[in-house]
Amino acid sequence: MGLRFRLLVVSKKFIIVGGGIGGLAAAVALRRAGCEAEVYERAPAFREVGAGVSLWPNATRVLRMWGVLERVLARGAEVTRFDLRRAEGVRLASIAMSGFDTPAVCVHRAELHAALLAELPAACLKTDHTLESFAMAGAGVVARFSGGREARADGLIGADGIHSVVRAQLHGAVAPTFRGYSIWRGLAPAIEGIARGPISETWGRGQRFGIMPIGPDRICWYATCNARAAQADAPGGRKREVQELFADWHAPIGTLIAATREADILRNDARDRPALRRWGRGCVTLLGDAAHPLTPNVGQGACLAIEDAACLAKALAGEEDVAVAYRAYEARRNARTAFVARQSRRIGAIGQWEHPWMVRGRNFITRLLLAGAPPARLNPVYAYEV
Numbered sequence: 001m002g003l004r005f006r007l008l009v010v011s012k013k014f015i016i017v018g019g020g021i022g023g024l025a026a027a028v029a030l031r032r033a034g035c036e037a038e039v040y041e042r043a044p045a046f047r048e049v050g051a052g053v054s055l056w057p058n059a060t061r062v063l064r065m066w067g068v069l070e071r072v073l074a075r076g077a078e079v080t081r082f083d084l085r086r087a088e089g090v091r092l093a094s095i096a097m098s099g100f101d102t103p104a105v106c107v108h109r110a111e112l113h114a115a116l117l118a119e120l121p122a123a124c125l126k127t128d129h130t131l132e133s134f135a136m137a138g139a140g141v142v143a144r145f146s147g148g149r150e151a152r153a154d155g156l157i158g159a160d161g162i163h164s165v166v167r168a169q170l171h172g173a174v175a176p177t178f179r180g181y182s183i184w185r186g187l188a189p190a191i192e193g194i195a196r197g198p199i200s201e202t203w204g205r206g207q208r209f210g211i212m213p214i215g216p217d218r219i220c221w222y223a224t225c226n227a228r229a230a231q232a233d234a235p236g237g238r239k240r241e242v243q244e245l246f247a248d249w250h251a252p253i254g255t256l257i258a259a260t261r262e263a264d265i266l267r268n269d270a271r272d273r274p275a276l277r278r279w280g281r282g283c284v285t286l287l288g289d290a291a292h293p294l295t296p297n298v299g300q301g302a303c304l305a306i307e308d309a310a311c312l313a314k315a316l317a318g319e320e321d322v323a324v325a326y327r328a329y330e331a332r333r334n335a336r337t338a339f340v341a342r343q344s345r346r347i348g349a350i351g352q353w354e355h356p357w358m359v360r361g362r363n364f365i366t367r368l369l370l371a372g373a374p375p376a377r378l379n380p381v382y383a384y385e386v
């Protein structure tokens with residue numbers, strides 16, 4: 001069967017726009033399926049910055065299939081439990097992250113990026129290529145890059161993130177939707193009292209704080225607070241602002257922020273986009289945040305991009321006509337990605353409630369619901385198989 005798939009698609013060539021986690025995952029998946037895939041990245045080098053990323057079993061299942069899970073696990077921290085707390089530290093719920101065929105893992109996103117990159121030959125990786133537009137050309141597509149450079153292929157995959165140029169050409173340039181809060185992410189050295197294994201999130205009023213060890217020597221944390229879109233940093237800097245916002249929260253939140261360098265704190269707006277009914281056209285499709293950017297509340301954006309990549313390769317492997325394969329892939333992914341994005345938006349909205357009575361009610365109901373919830377391994381988000 002593997003050989004037949006290979007023969008069907010061996011002559012097809014693909015342009016992948018964007019060398020983030022989604023673009024590299026697509027290249028790995030397509031090359032494994034026997035396709036020729038080239039990644040065009042606008043940056044001068046292939047690298048990821050940023051903080052940690054949680055990879056849930058729906059994604060690690062795919063990484064295992066590609067042979068990269070071992071490397072990611074060696075550099076990350078396996079997640080054994082998820083604790084939900086109130087600001088003063090009382091535990092609302094504790095969810096065992098066990099019983100999966102592949103574990104959940106938290107890792108620095110640069111490590112995941114490097115693990116995917118290691119699977120790809122240098123010849124298929126093109127830096128300093130900023131896509132400006134594309135045009136259908138016969139049965140294929142021409143990609144036009146800054147500086148007047150062009151590339152031709154049988155298909156193009158827009159994996160160019162939340163501000164995707166490919167998406168804008170297909171569907172019009174529309175700004176992402178701001179969801180009402182800022183997110184800070186910090187990287188701290190390992191500190192006493194925070195063991196690898198459990199991760200946690202703490203809910204207050206209009207604020208949340210998350211702790212996730214991402215390896216033997218680093219802890220990633222994130223903090224949220226209701227804010228205006230593109231709100232400027234406080235004059236004292238990000239670290240001071242987060243310290244003040246979370247000053248009276250439970251230990252070790254204060255210690256963790258204090259141990260973080262100002263330069264290791266990032267700030268983003270919480271943004272997503274409404275689900276598209278149709279992602280692509282002809283031999284052009286979208287993948288990852290270009291197709292379905294979601295707020296980070298369920299830690300699934302990169303996971304869904306990895307799922308997309310595996311699903312796309314599967315659709316192409318069984319079909320000669322790229323456009324037909326793309327539509328099959330989009331049909332398979334549309335409901336799934338829209339469901340997870342909706343769930344993430346809702347959890348974010350509820351998590352950011354401010355009114356004291358609503359917060360009390362939320363905490364009470366969450367405690368009840370999570371106490372009676374089925375094991376995490378049955379959760380449809382984690383149980384998904386491409």
Ligand SMILES: Cc1cc2nc3c(=O)[nH]c(=O)nc-3n(C[C@H](O)[C@H](O)[C@H](O)COP(=O)(O)OP(=O)(O)OC[C@H]3O[C@@H](n4cnc5c(N)ncnc54)[C@H](O)[C@@H]3O)c2cc1C
Nearest residue numbers: 018020021022042054131161288289296299300301302303
């Ligand atoms: C605060 C926060 C926390 C998150 N936490 C998690 C988590 O715990 N777990 C998880 O699974 N997900 C998480 N995510 C989501 C995850 O980061 C994204 O979903 C994922 O990185 C998307 O990957 P991508 O490759 O689709 O897009 P991107 O990572 O945005 O990559 C796009 C690439 O395309 C390139 N590019 C853009 N335009 C062009 C162009 N015109 N020409 C050529 N190249 C171009 C860019 O330089 C970039 O390299 C989080 C997101 C945020 C904001």
